[in-house]
Amino acid sequence: MTPRTEHRPQMSVEEFEELERHAPEMVRLEFINGKVAVKPMPDGNHSEIVAWLQMLCMQHRPDLWLYAERGLKTEDYRKGRARADGVLVPRGAFKGHGEWSAPGSALMAVEVTSWDSDAAQRDRVDKPDGYAAAGIPVYLLVDRDDCTVTVFTEPKDGRYRQQVNSAFGAPVTLPSPVDITLDTEPLKELAD
Template structure:
């Protein structure tokens, strides 16, 4: 698969995985649309947002678990590698999976924006397309820049057909297969 820019991929998926295995622990690498991307390490508020979402999911859906910082095979033909801030699966859904899990069992991918120059392209453009192409039913974007939560649904043809955007503090319904409503008021205190 060639990236949308029309450029050739920097390397093959196999070369990326080998390269990633030798990267320092302080660096997270992703392979999106044929290019290597450095993902910034999460800050404290970012980690607290994931912990909050884990608690909420567990309270509403004890049959599911939100795994933090999970590697996923994404894009068409599983040619991409994304390290999602969170991946919601059925309890035990990652058993037997390696570093880069197939996206088939993922019910929702979660990203929380970082305060870096690449977050717009990565979290708002490339990740939704990669997750949709992999067939992940829901993509949840917690956007700290504009204090909103966006729910992307109905993946088709490498894009999510629907998206609903709400300000922090508003209730946010995540439709089936997740089917929970988030009280996003706690995110207001974590937006910094």
């Protein structure tokens, strides 16, 4: 069986970046597994979840910041481009960067599922693989479809080796290097 990453991409990374630069402002593009994807605009609850996570990260880890909608170079050899719902890095880590940053300083990537038909594949399969291949230590998926939070850790060979699922309302531990425990009770009100 041929691994997914060995397929022919729709275009080069350089061609994607040129396309993305000329896209209308309301269109957010990503380049995942060699395919161009349109990332849906967040609804109100999606934005509230990201803001809630920003607040908790700031309270528990004031040395870090959760940047929303940050462009990251992902996948093997940085050939992917993902616009993460959140990226946790030391404050100032993106200073001087352009639209797409290398993931070296990223401690955690965050995605909150949207209501589009591609969300299942993109947020649950493609992005974890891309973030793992980029060496991001923790990937946090807030899945509004099934009201769960999944913490992916231990990236190795393009996959996360550990994955812990918790229902909304349960405490969720984000291990080192993040070292935060989330009380996910507020997510119950934001699942819709």
